[in-house]
Amino acid sequence: MKGFPDLPPLWWLGSIGLIYLGKYLLPGWHFTLFVLNVVSWLFLVAALGLIGRSTLWFFRKKTPIEPNHQPKDLIVEGPYQLSRNPIYLALVMLTIASAIGHGSVLGIGAAMLLWKVLDRRFAEPEEEDIRLAFGQAAEQYFKQTRRWF
Numbered sequence: 001m002k003g004f005p006d007l008p009p010l011w012w013l014g015s016i017g018l019i020y021l022g023k024y025l026l027p028g029w030h031f032t033l034f035v036l037n038v039v040s041w042l043f044l045v046a047a048l049g050l051i052g053r054s055t056l057w058f059f060r061k062k063t064p065i066e067p068n069h070q071p072k073d074l075i076v077e078g079p080y081q082l083s084r085n086p087i088y089l090a091l092v093m094l095t096i097a098s099a100i101g102h103g104s105v106l107g108i109g110a111a112m113l114l115w116k117v118l119d120r121r122f123a124e125p126e127e128e129d130i131r132l133a134f135g136q137a138a139e140q141y142f143k144q145t146r147r148w149f
Contacts, residue, residue, distance in 0.1 A: 007066070008067065009091070015114040018106060019095070019102055022104055032103050036103060039100050040100040041097075043093050043097035046093060047094045047097060048090070050086050050090040051091075056078070063075065067122050083145065083147070084142070088122065089149060095110055095114050099111055123147060127147075
């Protein structure tokens with residue numbers, strides 16, 4: 001759709017929409033266990049914390065957070081020491097949290113689909129931009145840090 005913003009949070013909302021749609025269209029594919037609610041909340045809190053800490057580094061480094069914008073600095077500190085894409089990882093974790101919390105079998109598939117979309121549409125092209133902008137420093141960072149976890 002021309003003119004529609006192609007942004008990771010919108011893809012994440014789509015994955016959440018699949019969970020809710022599946023809950024109503026495929027009610028037999030859902031289950032409830034108290035322990036899953038606890039696990040869901042743990043994923044939720046961890047994901048929100050990861051987004052907050054990761055976002056903070058963009059502001060500290062004064063570099064754009066939006067995909068497809070030219071990076072001004074290479075972020076290798078904080079959560080970026082463990083994952084090259086901690087915000088994308090957190091969006092997948094939020095989808096998993098929702099899937100677990102709703103007992104949605106379909107939601108696990110939505111999380112895997114979101115992971116693939118974020119990897120292909122955003123992570124891979126961004127890494128090319130980072131390579132062009134930061135050269136050998138980027139290559140060294142890519143060797144030291146995994147793309148996801």
